[in-house]
Amino acid sequence: MSQSLPPPRFDDPAVFGRVAVLMGGTSAEREVSLDSGRNVLDALRSRGVDAFAVDGIPALVDAIRDGRVDRVFNILHGNRGGGEDGVLQGLLDALGVPYTGPGVLGSALTMDKIRTKQVWMAEGLPTPRFVRLAPGDDLVAAARSLGLPVFVKPSNEGSSVGVFRILEEADLRAAAEFAAGxxxxxxxxxxxxGKEFTVAILGGVALPSIRIEPAGEWYDYHAKYVADDTQYICPGLDGEDESAIRRLALAAFVAAGCSGWGRVDVMRDEALGFQLIEINTAPGMTSHSLVPKAAAQVGVDYASLCWRVLEQTLGDDAGGARG
Structure with a gap:
């Protein structure tokens, strides 16, 4: 794929003013967010940016009221106190504070895996068959209607929180216990x-894909954030296959109303080909995270990646910038 990243637009860190690196919060992904946020904060400071940490949305509102925030690098994850569900984006839009990542529509939509898949289906984009389960619905009946094996996961969580791999009906017991609460x-x-891939999007450009090879049977929370034996092959494919997965990921990102930066997870079914799984609008930036690995493949180191993401808050063409 010939499309490449343009050079950075600015080299003076003063253009950003005071940057709040928003992390932590109260979602189920708090600890991952804190890890990501510390890394982003250190990276921005290493480039001379006047950046400071803010833990959670209420503390951010206080800092904005005090006149201490010119823009926000959002590295909150999840919803209900996280920063990926559109609530934070609407707040910052109303206050006129620029921020990183997609705006209200893209953030709210992609936080909901079910509605995202419905949009993809309407656009003719490939995604696995699914069933929506409301509280109290019969998991066994749903599994029989789809046919095993299946995954069961919350529609509005990330980082493999509450994900169950169901190979036989007996495996549904743990998922049913989770669903009850x-x-x-x-x-x-x-x-x-088939194989699992992810494609990072940065400023309208799809970066090289990453093929994920966990040591275990699947890419669960442990493989993502704890294990050191998960292998990441970048680029994950060659030739036209690599071009195709990048085109698909970018199309999925745009169809879901997203701009700026993010990450699209894709799998390649042995029979059906590429299948879209989900979008992350505030991707992890930990030592195990995938966007930095893809950026490194095109010569963009971690600090430069953070700079480029923050640049998107400057100018009318910035993804997620509303100020």
């Missing part, structure tokens, strides 16, 4: 048999 909708999705 979970108030939101669940997504039951046909399991894709």
């Amino acid at each position: 979970y108030r939101g909708e669940l997504l039951m999705e046909q399991m894709v048999r």
Whole structure:
């Protein structure tokens, strides 16, 4: 794929003013967000940016009221106190404070895996068959209607929180126990048999794909954030296959109303080909995270990546910039 990243637009860190690196919060992904946020903060400071840490949305509002924030690098993850569900974006739009990542529509839509898949289907983009499960719905009946194996996951969580891999009906017991105490909708999705990929999007450019090879049977929370034996091959494909997965990821990102930066997860089914799984609008930036690995493949180191993401808050063409 010939499309490449343009050079950075600015070299003076003073153009950013005071930058709040928003991390932590109260979602289920708090610890991952804190890890990402510390890394981003150190990277921006290493480039001379006047950046400071803010833990959670209420503290950010206080800092804005005090006149201490010119723009926000959002590295909150998740919803209900996270920063990926459109609530934060609407708040910052109303206050006229620029921020990184997609705006209200893209953030709210992609936080909901079910509605994202419905949009993709309407656009003719490939995604696995699924069933929407409201609280109290029969998981066994749903699994039988789809056919095993399936995954069961919350529609509005990330980082593999509450994900269950169902190979036989007996495996549904743990998922049913989780569902009994979970108030939101669940997504039951046909399991894709094939390789797992992710494609980072940065400023309208799809970066090289990454093929994920976990040591275990699947890419769960442990493989993502704890294990050191997960392999990441970048680029994940060659030739036209690599071009095709990048085109698909960018199309999926745009169809979901997203701009700026993010990450699109894709699997390659042995029979059906590429299948879209989900979008992350505030991707992890930990030592195990994938966007920095893809950026490095095109010569962009971690600090430069953070700079480029922050640049998107400057100018009318910036993804997620509303100020």
